[in-house]
Amino acid sequence: MKVNYSAQLMEESVFRHLNHLERSGYRADYDEFHSLADPIYELPEDDREAAFEKVNRLFFLERLMLGDHVLRALEAVGLIPKRRRTVKKSALTEKAAPQELEASEGEDEEAEQVENSEEHGEENETAIAEFENEPEENADVAYDLAREFEERIKEVTVKRAINKVDEGSNVLNRVSGNPLIEMRVLASRFSNPEEAQELDAFLIHELMHAKDMVDPEFDYEDAFIPGNxxxxxxxxxxxxxxxxxxxxxxxxxxxxxxxxxxxxxxxxxxxxxxxxxxxxxxxxxxxxxxxxxxxxxxxxxxxxxxxxxxxxxxxxxxxxxEDKDYIHLQGSPCPLCKFPTYNWVDDPESICDEMVIEAIQIDFPDWESRDGACDRCVEVYELRAGVG
Ligand SMILES: [Zn+2]
Ligand SMILES: [Zn+2]
Known part of the structure; x- marks a missing residue:
């Protein structure tokens, strides 16, 4: 699996992140960036774009390690196997991580795992820090599964979203069997290191959708939804x-x-x-x-x-x-015209003339007021009863 980042995403994320650092009083990365980027303006115009991209890539991937958020999210959802990597963790997480679980038998194993993740859940700075706490057997199964996904998905591309509505993940070429995951994310999510947990949560949530879409067991289909x-x-x-x-x-x-x-x-x-x-x-x-x-x-x-x-x-x-039938959910059929109904009159008796109820019951002898009806049918029967 290859993980790509669009030039626009890297550029804007690096720009925002460095500015945030600079405002918070950390100038070193900011200064280094400008010492590399500023001279680019003196290059011939045709060469500038590629030169900027190189510097942005260096900072996005290596200096600021912003790509690690994506890699860790891929690990967290099981799209790539979990690796021991050196990540910037909080002191609290550091303390929790080396603790190894004694693998125990059967039920206890699960119980311990759950307890463990709850215990540490609140302390962790990043959303995903319990990798090391998994009992070994489960970890093996998870590893193999993740390897399968890693091999099958050729590419993950992370692009810059233009607004919140544009954010999300999608799987291209799903049917042809060469699935590509495409993810759009706001560059502003990469700007503040203190908001890393929200970024991670967003990436993980979106990648779970993407994983479902490539999981044969979930069996995603572009379904045609009938109706208006x-x-x-x-x-x-x-x-x-x-x-x-x-x-x-x-x-x-x-x-x-x-x-x-x-x-x-x-x-x-x-x-x-x-x-x-x-x-x-x-x-x-x-x-x-x-x-x-x-x-x-x-x-x-x-x-x-x-x-x-x-x-x-x-x-x-x-x-x-019977009680179920009285739940008039939007979209369930009107008992009179049978069409999916979005505007229910739950109890026509309470708002209509008695003649209307009688008119309906002439056509539908079993119908009772609490069966409800759509507003259009009620209107029709009001006209018929001469009270509309
Ligand atoms: Zn969602
Ligand atoms: Zn109706």
Whole structure:
């Protein structure tokens, strides 16, 4: 696997990082950079670009070691094997790192590993410092898996994002079998060494998505999402949330800090699934959070259809089919016209004339007000009842 950085990313990151150092009173790197870069202006114009790029590359990769963030993130997610490398670690991390775990048998092994990562989780400056604490057997399996990914993915390219929306990772040539990971990141994330943890968390989170996309077990597909634009947007938004939860929960189990804590993911989840009774809503979230393996198809079908989500994570005894039908989630079908509905009238009885309810029940004798209906059907029946 080759890791490339675009010239623009290196240039802007080095510029921002050096300026930050200079403002904080560290001039040495800043001065050295200018002693190399300033004379370039005297070169013939045609030669300048390449000369600047050389200096930027030297500083990005070697002097400021900004590329190490990407390498460590690749290690953390298992896209390349973990290596012992000398990294700038905080004094606290240094203290924790040499501690070796006695490999013990069976269950204890796991318990110890979890304890260990929790213990150190808060002390670590970088998001990823527990490499050395893994029991040996697990470490071997992880090593082999990571080797496979490293060999299969020919290239990782890290480019400069132009804004936050532009940030993220993607996999090119996925189908042809020569996958390339392309990642876009804001250069400003590289400027402040004190914000390194956020940078690492961002890189790790994005690379987890990329790893899923190249993982045959996840089986990513460019799926066609049917429906009108608002249906598509809603399904896409729910799918993103569920995938983000799947990424962050695995990182949490590994003791790695991600971009958002569990609580804030729950708030997002809460927002989308407000209409599910609270107990079940919490249960679904916790169930999802604990799930170790999910596929692209499972995530997508859960995002598309509430029943799939409920049947996976809610005990059948806990909520009756009938109660389930009263949860009028955005996008579930109106019982009258059967179209996916985004504007529900949850209980038409409470806002409509009795004649409207009667008119609906002439066509749908089994329908009750708490079954709800879409706003368009309610309108149609209001007209029909002569009260519209
Ligand atoms: Zn994400
Ligand atoms: Zn309808």
């Amino acid at each position: 634009p608002s249906v598509k947007n809603l399904i896409t938004a729910r799918f993103r949330l569920l995938w983000n939860m799947y990424v962050d929960s695995r990182l949490a189990r590994m003791g790695v800090v991600s971009v958002q804590p569990k609580e804030s993911r729950y708030r997002e989840f809460d927002n989308f699934y407000r209409k599910i009774p609270e107990k079940q809503r919490k249960g679904i979230f916790e169930g999802l959070w604990k799930t170790e393996k999910l596929t692209h198809e499972e995530l997508l079908s859960m995002a598309t259809d509430l029943d799939t989500l409920m049947s996976k994570y809610v005990d059948p005894g806990e909520i009756t089919d």
